Amino acid sequence: MSERLNVKDLITVGIFSVIIIVLIFIFGMLGYIPILMIALPILAALICGIPFMLFLTRVNKFGMVTLMGLILGIVMFLSGHTWVPILVFTLCAFIADCILKMGDYSSVKNSIVAHGVFILGVMGNMLPFFIMRDFYLNGLRSSMGADYVNVISPFINTPVLIVLIILTFIVGMASAYVGKIVLKKHFEKAGIA
Amino acid sequence: MGLGLNFTLDPKTKIIILAILSFMVFNDVSLYISGILVLIPFICLFFSNHKKSAIIYIIAYIAAKYVQIYILPTATGLLAIILITFSYTASRMLPIIMMGYYTITTTKVSEFIASMEKSNIPKDIIIPVSVVFRYIPSVFEEIKLITNAMKMRGFGLNIKSLKNPLKLIEFYMIPILISAVKTADELSAASLTRGLSNPEKRTHLLEVKFTRMDYVLLALTIIGFGIYAFNFLRGVAIA
Numbered sequence: 039m040s041e042r043l044n045v046k047d048l049i050t051v052g053i054f055s056v057i058i059i060v061l062i063f064i065f066g067m068l069g070y071i072p073i074l075m076i077a078l079p080i081l082a083a084l085i086c087g088i089p090f091m092l093f094l095t096r097v098n099k100f101g102m103v104t105l106m107g108l109i110l111g112i113v114m115f116l117s118g119h120t121w122v123p124i125l126v127f128t129l130c131a132f133i134a135d136c137i138l139k140m141g142d143y144s145s146v147k148n149s150i151v152a153h154g155v156f157i158l159g160v161m162g163n164m165l166p167f168f169i170m171r172d173f174y175l176n177g178l179r180s181s182m183g184a185d186y187v188n189v190i191s192p193f194i195n196t197p198v199l200i201v202l203i204i205l206t207f208i209v210g211m212a213s214a215y216v217g218k219i220v221l222k223k224h225f226e227k228a229g230i231a
Numbered sequence: 232m233g234l235g236l237n238f239t240l241d242p243k244t245k246i247i248i249l250a251i252l253s254f255m256v257f258n259d260v261s262l263y264i265s266g267i268l269v270l271i272p273f274i275c276l277f278f279s280n281h282k283k284s285a286i287i288y289i290i291a292y293i294a295a296k297y298v299q300i301y302i303l304p305t306a307t308g309l310l311a312i313i314l315i316t317f318s319y320t321a322s323r324m325l326p327i328i329m330m331g332y333y334t335i336t337t338t339k340v341s342e343f344i345a346s347m348e349k350s351n352i353p354k355d356i357i358i359p360v361s362v363v364f365r366y367i368p369s370v371f372e373e374i375k376l377i378t379n380a381m382k383m384r385g386f387g388l389n390i391k392s393l394k395n396p397l398k399l400i401e402f403y404m405i406p407i408l409i410s411a412v413k414t415a416d417e418l419s420a421a422s423l424t425r426g427l428s429n430p431e432k433r434t435h436l437l438e439v440k441f442t443r444m445d446y447v448l449l450a451l452t453i454i455g456f457g458i459y460a461f462n463f464l465r466g467v468a469i470a
């Protein structure tokens with residue numbers, strides 16, 4: 039129950055955090071195309087399913103997923119997002135951890151839902167845009183130019199935020215399902231899943 | 232340029248500066264303050280063994296600022312979008328990217344762990360973060376190697392392969408993940424032999440402490456941040 043994490047667990051958390059960070063950043067580059075910037079959490083959800091499912095095969099204690107969320111949040115903060123991701127990521131990861139705990143870390147169904155929740159943490163990168171809408175639009179206008187803002191501004195409002203959260207959740211679950219299939223196809227054969 | 236000019240910083244200083252720089256990235260700061268803050272990564276890089284990247288960085292930054300101030304207001308259409316992309320990336324992200332690059336390349340893992348343990352941060356956070364620091368460069372190395380291997384088999388990064396994004400993702404992801412799992416096993420074996428799992432307090436060969444340079448750079452950053460915060464609050468009060 040309250041088993042402490044050993045060094046091996048901590049290193050696993052570190053390694054998989056790196057993979058997810060690199061994936062999010064590479065796809066974050068697509069954010070320069072105006073519409074895709076809004077769709078970033080969906081892209082992240084789409085792509086992170088495989089590594090997350092592989093990560094879960096290594097998880098059997100409470101706290102590893104939460105810790106991963108915290109690490110991701112810290113790295114996001116240090117790389118120029120605001121401090122919001124630290125909170126959001128840790129919170130989402132904690133909920134995901136609880137869901138996994140209910141399935142005893144082996145239920146496939148719970149893993150899939152957990153990925154859906156976990157990946158909502160990426161919304162933390164976007165939330166400031168929605169909460170402090172005008173402030174950021176002004177900032178963007180001076181830095182990205184009026185064209186960019188004109189394209190992007192109709193999309194920044196509460197309904198879009200809600201749709202985005204739901205879509206991210208669904209895509210996250212779908213991609214976790216795909217991740218499960220890929221796991222079977224590639225990793226179980228190689229004996230590492 | 233003698234080697235005597237080079238200095239090393241305490242990992243804590245690097246992280247604090249990185250945090251403050253990343254705090255300011257989203258907002259437009261008036262030129263003279265951001266000037267100071269932009270110079271900090273430059274100074275750090277220049278006085279370690281990264282003179283070339285320091286100079287490339289400062290030139291790219293100046294070019295981006297120039298574009299932003301003098302060319303952007305009059306540009307329109309597709310050209311504007313390209314220019315925006317370039318100048319936005321450079322002027323916003325470059326200082327942080329360079330500071331991150333500096334932090335990652337010049338901090339030894341043992342140094343980092345020693346410094347963090349000194350400030351009583353729990354091990355559960357120190358170990359994953361130090362793995363992150365250590366492993367990010369290797370991932371990019373690996374991506375390069377995989378790209379080469381794919382080219383050899385006639386599936387390079389080109390239009391043809393971009394038409395098939397699922398395959399592309401699969402071909403990149405699977406080798407990276409397999410090597411990640413392997414690395415995790417190897418690293419934990421290595422750290423077990425080094426006694427990282429020992430719950431006793433560790434002793435360190437390296438002594439980490441703040442030097443004069445740490446204080447100077449920290450003071451500069453904090454002054455810059457103070458002015459920024461002051462301006463920001465005043466701006467909010469007026470608006």
